[in-house]
Amino acid sequence: MKKFLALVLCLMILPAAQGGEIALKVENPWIFSPPPVSKETAAFMTLINTGATPLRVTGAETPAAGRVVPMITTKTEGRTGMKDVPFFEIPAGGKLVLKPGGDHLMIYDLKGTLTDGEKVSFTLLVEPGGKLEIEIPASRSAPK
Ligand SMILES: [Cu+2]
Numbered sequence: 001m002k003k004f005l006a007l008v009l010c011l012m013i014l015p016a017a018q019g020g021e022i023a024l025k026v027e028n029p030w031i032f033s034p035p036p037v038s039k040e041t042a043a044f045m046t047l048i049n050t051g052a053t054p055l056r057v058t059g060a061e062t063p064a065a066g067r068v069v070p071m072i073t074t075k076t077e078g079r080t081g082m083k084d085v086p087f088f089e090i091p092a093g094g095k096l097v098l099k100p101g102g103d104h105l106m107i108y109d110l111k112g113t114l115t116d117g118e119k120v121s122f123t124l125l126v127e128p129g130g131k132l133e134i135e136i137p138a139s140r141s142a143p144k
Helices: 002-018
Strands: 024-032 041-049 055-061 065-076 079-084 088-090 095-098 104-110 119-127 130-139
Touching: 024 119, 041 055, 041 088, 055 104, 088 095
Parallel strands: 024 130
Antiparallel strands: 024 041, 041 095, 041 104, 055 065, 055 088, 055 119, 065 079, 065 104, 119 130
């Protein structure tokens, strides 16, 4: 009986420890493939929270670049600008669309050029939950 209980406990704890239970779904991700001279670009995607509690995306890690941070597009007196934010919050059961001219994951210090169709490995930093690994294709325009 004791053994059985220990097994049940382990099964309950395992998914959380592996970080495999993040209630976040990513749809239509893409990275703008910039001209070769540019060291900056951005990643876009739809973030869907399938869970019952809010989730935050605080940034991402990728071998392709030095730094990835959440950024919003601002408009003051007709002027468009961009601003770093500490995180994007996706409400329980809700979604957030990252798109050109809106919220995006800003990519700094690109280590090389991105060619169209190239898959970039990307690790989203999610709170709570941990890390969500995805692959994002580089493209000149949003996927249809
Ligand atoms: Cu930006």
